[in-house]
Amino acid sequence: MPELPEVETVVNAIKKSLKSMTINRFIIMNNKLRWKIDSDISNSVKDQEINFIYRRGKHIIFRLDDGYLLIHLGMTGIIKFIDSLGSKDIGKHDHYEIQFKDNKILRYNDIRKFGSIHWTQDIDNHFLIKNLGPEPLSEEFNGVFLKNKCRKRNVAIKNLIMNQNIVVGVGNIYACESLHLSSIRPEKKCKYITLKQCNDLAQAIKYVLKKSIKSGGTTLKDFKTLDGTPGYFKQKLMIYDCKICKCGAKVKNIKLGGRSSFYCNICQK
């Protein structure tokens, strides 16, 4: 599943690939995604210019002259660019494409159909955006913020940091790695986490995500870069899917919220 670092990489790649930002046509090939693609999008975006491209959580957002296009890659979404002079063959899992004035085509492919695309004029109140927590790399997300969220909460800290309404973009691998780095057990109840631990954890989350963005995300088999080459460089993971911790102890793996949670009995308290 593309995580925050992968989505950041895709956003940067789109910025590099697009020269003309004026949309000629929006074409729907197969509207069956997580939410059915609204057929009105074609009229809403026609002849509009993309002014800015950015990421919010795991959403890719195109700010247009009027309104916003909101793209989510789901589990297996791939964005690729096609030169209109080249092959125009539509693939089995192609869902929509954006044709630009300079004949470049952005095409969306999604085998498992968990992705989505919406057009909206009010991005801040869109149902996919309005309840999202702050960005993990923003100043707003810090130890004090985390401590306030932890207060009186009886849930496991790992489930809290993976809750998109608390903070966006901390996927399972990054949650495991951050908790290991800050020496906190994944199942530890939030109400017992100290301010110092919250500071350490917030810093660890930022560190792990930044490192991953630098290397383009972790390797994920369903994910391809814009030019179609599979995967990214795998970053070195310290605890996730590891057998032995750096201290020499055997790595434990428990289920939390249905997700594999790797940790070290010795290093994490």
Ligand SMILES: [Zn+2]
């Ligand atoms: Zn250890």
